[in-house]
Amino acid sequence: MAPRNGASALTRPRIVDAAVALADEEGLRAVSMRRLAAQLGVEAMSIYHHVPNKAAILDAMTDRVFEGFHLPSTDGDWRVELHARADSIRTTLLRHRWGLELVDSRRSPGRATLAHHDAVIGCLRNAGCSLALTAHAFALLDAHHFGFVAQELRLPFEDGEALDPLAADIDANVPLAEFPHFAEFVTGVALRPGYAFGDEYGWGVELLLDELERRRAAEAPSTVAERDGTAP
Structure with missing residues (x-):
């Protein structure tokens, strides 16, 4: 059978590009x-000459997501690097909303995924974090980054959306007089002009990095000894 138009130019990167575009438009289940x-514009069997199965495509899509994350420099200012990483994670996952389902769930991580994890660990270690603190920080930072985005994607409104319809829904459906603390928060924060839930992301990042800085500084001498092999 003669190849359909486009088959001769088929490549693995082009297949991944198409998979990412399809997921962006219709969701991961459409892939x-x-x-x-x-x-x-090819026969389905043509794809198998470049990728063995759908799982390999999902792995490659996961790697593509990690390529969008800032790769921390192990020699840079650790706080600047981790802040840039945090910002890029949220930006990338809001652009590829299916990505959150794949990140850290695939069993065959690609080179971009492995390089990213290696760089984050190296950044923390070179900043003077012990292996234990590195593990704690990595887990907690990613819990914030991925957990926040997961919550943000589930919200029934978008940042910047007009507040009047939301306020009307609350007035109609929530007995605010019975829940004074919730009412105070809604009227004093959530429904005030200019409030954006997404802004809480950066506040959380700063809070985590502040605490990491305190703990990193507290254990710095022992960490140097650990890395030099002179620790008791």
Whole structure:
């Protein structure tokens, strides 16, 4: 059978590009060999010459997400590097909303994924964090980054959305008089002009980095000894 138009130019990166575009437009469930073939103008079997199965495509898509995350420099200012990483994670996952389902869930991490984890660990270690503190920090930072975005994606409104309809819904459906603390928060914070839930992300990052700085400084001498092999 003669190849359909576009088959001769088919490459693995082009397949991944198509998978990412399809997921961006219709969600992760839309990604299938048949749909990708239609997108690329090829027979479905042509794709198998470049990727063995759908799992390999999902792994490659995960790596593409990690390519969007800032790769911390192990020689830079650790706080600046981790802040840039935090900002890029949120930006990337809001652009590829399906990415959160794949991040840290695949069993065959690609080079970009491994390089990213290695760089984060190296950044923390070179900043003077012990292995234990590095593990704590890595886990807690990612819990904030990924957990916040997961919550943000589930909210029934978008940052910057007009507040009047939301306020009307609350007035109609919530007995605010019975919940004074919630009422104070809604009227004093959430429904005030200019409030954006997304701004809480950066506040949380700063809080975590402040505490990490305190703990890093407290254990710095022992960490140097640990790395030099002179610790008791």
